Amino acid sequence: MGRQLNLKYKNLLKDLFILLVVLFTNSCWSQDNRSFKIFQFPADKIPMINGDKSDWSIVPDSYSVGMQDLWEDSGKHTAIDSSNLAVHVKVGWVKGMNRLYFLYEAYDDYWDFASPGLHNDTFEVIVDGDQSGGPFIDRFHPNKNIDTLDAFFSFHGVHAQNYHIFTPAKEKDWTMVWGSQPWIKELPYANASYSYDFEPGEKGKLILEFWITPFDYAGNDPSRAVASILEENKNIGLSWAIIDYDNVDKKSNNGFWNLSKEHTMYGNASYALPFKLMPLEKEYQEKLKADWSYKILNMDERKVSFSDGSIGRVNTWKWDFGDGKTSEDKDPVHTYSKGGKYVVILEISGPDGKSRRSKVWDVVLK
Template sequence: MIPTIDGEMGDWDIVGEEYSVGLDQLTDDRDSNIHMADPKNLDVKVKVGWVKGMNRLYVLYQAYDDYWDFSRPDRHNDIFELVVDGDRSGGPFINPFRPVKNVDLMEAYFSFQGVQAQNYHIYTPAVGKEWAFVWGTQQWIKRLPFANASYKYDFSPGDSGKLILEFWITPFDYAGSEGPSRAIESVLTENKNIGLSWAVLDYDDVRAKDYNGFWNLSKKREMYGDASFLLPFRLMPLENRFDKSIDAQWSFSVVDMNRRVVSFSDESSGNITSWTWDFGDGEVSNEQHPIHKYSKPDLYSVILWIEGPLGKSHMAKVREVVLK
């Protein structure tokens, strides 16, 4: 199920509250003391999800603030700052943390900043400016087809109220200054751990030079520029309640094109007691993972039937096995 990015929370009803990260897990450690946010002043709740087969992270951000500060055109704005490291390579990725200090500042900016981990400085809300500021040359990662965002709120600057921000982003193992042509998306798969954290920067005075709080999930404020301080988030598999009782799925690979040898892999789910393959050439097999040799070049339609105590299922792929 892919959420619609429209600022509405209905798509997220299936995501239980046990997956929410609330204000009670955020702290501010800007000095020697650890500070906790006051929910009467600021209260936030975050859910992060993913969709199998897509390299996207979906985020629902809900926040109450007693003073929303967003009237200025610069970076003085209430902020939700999200940092992601898709392959958990770790290490610094923002200029002030660069490991080689004698490198020219702008050279380091182009070759280093935001390349192996990405920081999204998200305006809450964004009025008269783009929804996020990216810490690096990779400004394209915050736009379609790599990201999308939508807000819902009914307050003015200086008011209190509740904001809903819904967005998705694409994490990158490599996002260089040359643009998306050489970028490498982070591949998201079940049970993979990614590096992720966020902070909420709360302004309460349009005239102030700095924010009143940097409420941080990782417990290390430096997470905004050093991915070693991000937390491991596991990409959870689909919960059992959404699974079919029995579901036929399969894949194939051509082992030898010259001899037309194809390996078939059963990827079905459920309690399965029998498999029947129709290879599209008049031959069949009852093996779970058969290897089949075709006699002539053609486009073959292959069907897998499965059966178990809870029922039957089949999956056909029409003219997908192509042999020359």
């Protein structure tokens, strides 16, 4: 009896130990506190989409996401082997443009892209512009009774998008969009270009440049789409995976390298990681630059609000509204006595000097 009790006790301890390991592992796996950066390109240095990475030479290495940031979550590789696969990704944006730019550089010892279908070395990107999170493909739909095609047209890719990018694409579109909105992969919403010199089955290096437009809502009808608004110092949700086929067979891959710690990130935006839309690097920032915007509050009363958008340390503001009136307020509201086309000027000054911005006939009143 004592021996049996002792055996039961040992089995109980063993089961408890396994349970604690599982709980600890799952807890660590689900808690991912990493964040990454998106480089802001100056307006005069926007990268061309031509497969030439020289435009990206101004992007510091601190913006690069490499193999050391990925998990091979299929269990086929226990360590990084750069002789098998080596990948680096940089992401950029331009203030005032709702585009995300990507530079994808990859070395593979066996490029598999001969098939016209889904079997292809792949860079799979998910983007969630407003970090709304949640599932966005049918297998993760909370209503398990929903018809598959109904989910495809009403649910897939609506609040977050999945780009199944072929690397490289041979005799097919550069990406498969997982959802009913294939229009998002075409101009004026996206563009892509490759550079490589290998054939299927060979080794070599590939460069892929592309940009995409993130959407808060993107359904089957593009006229109803709502593009995400990209703002400086804000985060967006982003993740990607590299699916590496080495033609071992026609079904399985040779590795699934995931930036997220959750394999199912490809269909659930809650597993995307925060990427911060960074301000310009200091070397590209102007110390002082006048800028402003306006909004017509009431056309009948000709009431207009003006907002300072200047860069740098500003001590004084002087507005010339173009009708003989001026103001030294930072964000004045001005009422014009008559309609017309006006030249409005803002002059600013600060420790780093003076600057002026004139806008000709932006402000037009009836």
